[in-house]
Amino acid sequence: MSAWCSAAGKHELAAFTNAIARKQRFPTALSLMAVTFAFRLDDGMPAVPPKPGVLMPGRNGRAAILIHGLTGTPAEVRFLAWFLNTHGGYTVSCPRLANHGQPMHILKKTRWQDFYASVRQAYQELRVNHDEIYVSGLSMGALLALLLAEEFQTGIAGVSCLSPTLFYDGWNVPWYHFLLPLASHTPLRDFTYFKEEPPYGLKSEQIRKKVHEFYQHANIRDMHDVDRFGYPFFPVRLLAELHRLVAHLEPRLPRVHCPMQVIQARQDDMSSVKNAQRIHDRVSSTRKEIVYLEDSYHVITADQERAKVAQSMLDFFSAEVPHG
Numbered sequence: 001m002s003a004w005c006s007a008a009g010k011h012e013l014a015a016f017t018n019a020i021a022r023k024q025r026f027p028t029a030l031s032l033m034a035v036t037f038a039f040r041l042d043d044g045m046p047a048v049p050p051k052p053g054v055l056m057p058g059r060n061g062r063a064a065i066l067i068h069g070l071t072g073t074p075a076e077v078r079f080l081a082w083f084l085n086t087h088g089g090y091t092v093s094c095p096r097l098a099n100h101g102q103p104m105h106i107l108k109k110t111r112w113q114d115f116y117a118s119v120r121q122a123y124q125e126l127r128v129n130h131d132e133i134y135v136s137g138l139s140m141g142a143l144l145a146l147l148l149a150e151e152f153q154t155g156i157a158g159v160s161c162l163s164p165t166l167f168y169d170g171w172n173v174p175w176y177h178f179l180l181p182l183a184s185h186t187p188l189r190d191f192t193y194f195k196e197e198p199p200y201g202l203k204s205e206q207i208r209k210k211v212h213e214f215y216q217h218a219n220i221r222d223m224h225d226v227d228r229f230g231y232p233f234f235p236v237r238l239l240a241e242l243h244r245l246v247a248h249l250e251p252r253l254p255r256v257h258c259p260m261q262v263i264q265a266r267q268d269d270m271s272s273v274k275n276a277q278r279i280h281d282r283v284s285s286t287r288k289e290i291v292y293l294e295d296s297y298h299v300i301t302a303d304q305e306r307a308k309v310a311q312s313m314l315d316f317f318s319a320e321v322p323h324g
Contacts, residue, residue, distance in 0.1 A: 036193045036220065036233060045103040045221060053096040053122070056081055060089030062157075063130040064317065065122050065148075067141030069299075070115075070238060071107070071231040073100060076138055077301050083310035088318065091130060095122040097141075101227060104220060108190075108235035112245035119144045123152065134317045136160035138301050139271070140242055142262075143249050146279070149260075150252045158259040160313045163298050164279055165271040166246050170298065172199065172269035192236040193220065201270055201298030253282040260285040261316045263309055265296040289316070 054074045064084050066077040074081075074094040081092040098114035099107045119135075126133055134157050137145035142164035149156040174194075196215055202208040214225050218232035226232075260283050264276035276290050291312045296303040 034195045034197060036195050045105060047102055047106055048223075051096060051101045051227065054078060054081055054092070054094035056085040056092040058085055058089050058091035061130065062089075062132040062134070062317075063091040063093065063126045065119065065126065065133065065135040065145070066092060066094045067119055067135070067137030067144050068094065068097065068100075069137075069139035069141050069230075070097075070242060071100070071234055072138070072141075073227055073230050075228055076230070076299065077136075077141075079306050080136070080301055080310050080313065083307075084314060084317075087310075088314045090134075090317075091126065093122045093126055095119060103223060104193075104231065104233065104235065107231070108237045110238070110241070112241045112248070115140075115241075115245075116144055116147060119148055120151075123148060123155070127155065132157045134158045134160070136162060136313060138162045139165045139298065140245070143245055146253065146256055146260075146283075147245075147249055149258050150249075150255045153255070153257055156258050158261070158317055159256070160261040160263065160316060161276070161279060162263050162309065163265065163268055163271060163300055164262060164275050165242075166250070166275050166278060168270055169272045169274060170268050170270040171272075189237045189240065193233040194236075196232050196234065199269060199297055202303050203267065203295060203297045204302075204304045207302060250282070253279065254284050256283040257285055259287040259316070259319075261289050261291065261313070263291045263293065263300060263312055265293040265298065265300055265303075265305075267294075267296065268298045270298040 064081075066074075066081055066084075068074050068076040074096055077094050081094050084090040085092045095118045097118045099110040119137075123133065123135070133155060135145040135148050136159065137143070139162070142161035143166070145159050145161060146164075149159040195218075198212060199208055200211045200215065202211065211229055214229050215232045220233045260280075262276040262280055264273055266273060273292070280288055280290050293300060293305045293308065296305045300306065300309050
């Protein structure tokens with residue numbers, strides 16, 4: 001531990017790690033996320049030029065915004081973008097959320113408002129040439145999609161929420177997850193991360209193997225292949241931002257009136273079906289539905305049933321298109 005870490009921080013760090021050590025005496029069959037502590041990540045790690053998102057021009061006059069998850073990349077939703085663009089003719093925008101692609105010490109200080117600003121900008125850019133815009137997002141991206149639908153009630157034609165995450169309660173969430181937000185109120189918030197472990201939200205063994213080849217040897221300072229697979233480490237500081245976003249969104253859910261779809265895996269390892277049901281029950285949409293998947297985990301945009309996800313979204317969006 002660095003010499004500049006406060007005595008209070010040392011005490012809290014010891015208590016936190018001791019609690020985990022005591023609990024881990026009890027064996028478990030699950031592959032849990034490992035808690036990691038890292039210091040002075042900014043040493044020799046300057047900001048990098050921001051990379052753009054993905055934009056696919058369409059041919060039907062309608063547009064869709066697809067939002068990746070927290071610590072993810074536009075690559076998470078690229079298959080859906082291709083499908084909507086190729087099979088539906090939609091112009092598709094996959095914005096890169098603020099500071100995603102930057103070194104960890106920059107990303108972890110980003111506020112949820114900055115993430116939402118990235119989505120809002122994508123909407124404003126599409127609005128110039130498109131009157132009919134749909135929005136969808138994965139995990140936290142689904143929450144940002146709902147927030148956009150609430151703010152622009154006459155501008156968003158429909159919203160599709162993919163594995164929405166109001167709270168982490170999936171079967172692979174570690175027991176100590178509820179302690180992590182507490183760390184955000186201590187000096188630990190700047191040093192605490194957890195590293196992704198199998199199954200990485202993927203039931204597909206083939207895709208999971210590719211991700212594992214990168215994640216198993218990943219260093220928290222290493223930016224290699226982050227743009228392809230996302231960040232292998234998740235900062236506690238961003239978990240606190242996610243909680244702030246949820247606190248901001250939940251009282252606004254009844255103000256979502258546009259058609260709303262949720263697509264949810266029953267075996268989601270990160271967020272259970274309770275998340276999907278809660279959103280479904282609280283929005284005021286006249287037309288709303290939940291589509292359940294039987295052979296996927298959390299990252300349904302890339303997992304075994306991604307084609308079903310894409311077709312379900314296209315069918316849902318197309319149903320809102322006026323005919324005649």
